[in-house]
Amino acid sequence: MRSSLNPLDVLHASLVAAGVGADTPLVVAFSGGLDSTALLFAACQLQADFGYHLQAVHVHHGLQPAADRWADHCAAVAASLAIPFICIRVQVPVGAGQGVEAAARKARYAALATVAARHVLLAHHADDQAETVLLALLRGAGPAGLSAMGDVSVPPSHPLRDTLLRPWLSLSREVLADWAQAQGLHWVEDPSNQHSRFDRNFLRLEVLPLLARRFAGWRQSLARSAAWNAEAQHLLGELADLDRASFQAGSAWPDDPACLPGRVGEWRALAPARQRNLLRCLIQRRGLPLPPALRLQAWLDQLDAADDRLPLLVWQGCALRRWSGRLWLEMAVPALPPQMPALRWDGVNAAEWSMPDGQVWQVVPWPEAGGSRLLPSASPSHPQPLLTHPLRVDCGPLELRWGGGQGRLQMHVGGPHRDLRKLFQEAGVPPWRRTSLPRLHAGRTLVAVPGIGTAPDWQAEWSAPGWQLTCRAGA
Numbered sequence: 482m483r484s485s486l487n488p489l490d491v492l493h494a495s496l497v498a499a500g501v502g503a504d505t506p507l508v509v510a511f512s513g514g515l516d517s518t519a520l521l522f523a524a525c526q527l528q529a530d531f532g533y534h535l536q537a538v539h540v541h542h543g544l545q546p547a548a549d550r551w552a553d554h555c556a557a558v559a560a561s562l563a564i565p566f567i568c569i570r571v572q573v574p575v576g577a578g579q580g581v582e583a584a585a586r587k588a589r590y591a592a593l594a595t596v597a598a599r600h601v602l603l604a605h606h607a608d609d610q611a612e613t614v615l616l617a618l619l620r621g622a623g624p625a626g627l628s629a630m631g632d633v634s635v636p637p638s639h640p641l642r643d644t645l646l647r648p649w650l651s652l653s654r655e656v657l658a659d660w661a662q663a664q665g666l667h668w669v670e671d672p673s674n675q676h677s678r679f680d681r682n683f684l685r686l687e688v689l690p691l692l693a694r695r696f697a698g699w700r701q702s703l704a705r706s707a708a709w710n711a712e713a714q715h716l717l718g719e720l721a722d723l724d725r726a727s728f729q730a731g732s733a734w735p736d737d738p739a740c741l742p743g744r745v746g747e748w749r750a751l752a753p754a755r756q757r758n759l760l761r762c763l764i765q766r767r768g769l770p771l772p773p774a775l776r777l778q779a780w781l782d783q784l785d786a787a788d789d790r791l792p793l794l795v796w797q798g799c800a801l802r803r804w805s806g807r808l809w810l811e812m813a814v815p816a817l818p819p820q821m822p823a824l825r826w827d828g829v830n831a832a833e834w835s836m837p838d839g840q841v842w843q844v845v846p847w848p849e850a851g852g853s854r855l856l857p858s859a860s861p862s863h864p865q866p867l868l869t870h871p872l873r874v875d876c877g878p879l880e881l882r883w884g885g886g887q888g889r890l891q892m893h894v895g896g897p898h899r900d901l902r903k904l905f906q907e908a909g910v911p912p913w914r915r916t917s918l919p920r921l922h923a924g925r926t927l928v929a930v931p932g933i934g935t936a937p938d939w940q941a942e943w944s945a946p947g948w949q950l951t952c953r954a955g956a
Contacts, residue, residue: 492649537567605650741809
């Protein structure tokens with residue numbers, strides 16, 4: 482009988498607990514280092530027992546001179562095991578308000594999210610877990626950060642909702658190294674792992690050896706602390722659900738996912754700690770990074786600000802606002818140039834424009850008779866029809882102009898031309914979005930505005946061909 486510390490037995494138990502069976506698609510995140518090499522080999526050993534489909538995915542960060550050689554090594558190892566291999570090259574952003582390690586990790590998970598699988602196997606072990614707990618503690622993290630890594634988790638931002646499995650969190654690196662050597666495995670060594678300038682490496686090289694000399698079972702102790710914090714975080718999530726349920730039904734802005742539940746008065750009725758807890762939970766459940774605690778509290782302190790104030794918190798591409806008695810959370814869109822030039826459309830052919838703010842605007846044909854009415858897509862990567870009524874097929878040349886609330890639009894046959902600012906207010910279009918919405922003009926005549934309306938003389942019949950304006954996120 483094998484020891485309970487045998488990595489193969491531990492992986493087997495983890496796969497059984499996760500419900501892995503025949504034809505289950507599995508991915509091993511394969512860096513080529515000791516840990517992931519051992520995991521890929523172990524997964525190969527168990528493939529016949531379970532009957533799952535296994536593939537190895539290597540994320541090529543390009544951060545090391547030897548990165549190409551590592552990718553070649555990984556491809557060769559996968560070939561020797563007769564395992565399908567995928568290499569994904571990524572660009573790691575530098576200077577985006579996060580360290581290289583964090584940026585590389587984010588890019589790695591985004592790459593793994595593009596591969597179809599039921600489970601993604603990661604080779605994190607007990608030493609990694611201990612480092613994660615200590616780093617979180619030194620950075621002043623709360624229960625969520627101190628929960629460290631779970632052995633089974635589903636990232637909120639993962640588009641495929643694949644489960645991340647970390648079967649070896651109970652095993653030390655020493656155990657894995659002994660097992661890998663006994664199997665005759667070969668792996669690459671990342672020289673940057675010996676550089677103490679990285680926080681995690683500093684803990685691994687300088688701090689943890691000292692702890693090991695003084696405190697027996699230090700890995701297990703830190704793992705228990707992580708488990709207790711994970712339990713506390715779960716309870717905080719349940720408390721957030723109770724607070725959210727206490728808000729009046731319908732208090733969120735209709736049909737706008739950026740508007741958070743509850744009116745400002747309902748948020749203010751919560752104790753400060755519960756305000757922070759609910760807001761953090763809502764942010765995390767959308768798969769967004771948490772803002773710094775002090776900045777988040779400073780923003781919450783502005784809930785009592787005068788109604789004409791627009792408190793704003795921006796961090797890591799996210800934006801949190803208070804407007805019209807509600808809280809708004811969405812990705813921060815770069816501002817367009819102050820003098821955004823008009824875009825000309827000939828009125829005959831479909832057209833597409835890539836904007837400085839990363840959005841892509843299109844004029845596309847409206848379906849012929851019998852076509853269904855298009856509705857906005859829930860995914861920002863797909864075009865979202867924005868005109869409340871399609872344009873006539875013979876509308877002629879038009880211009881797309883920017884500038885916010887200038888202009889007057891006729892909304893009904895025989896009706897007056899109404900001020901666009903008033904129409905924006907009545908439609909509930911937040912002020913920060915108004916300047917990013919184009920206005921369609923025929924000469925001096927305002928023809929249509931996304932989300933507001935189309936002038937009656939320019940409207941197509943729903944059963945007739947016409948044109949629709951769409952928007953989607955850029956690549």
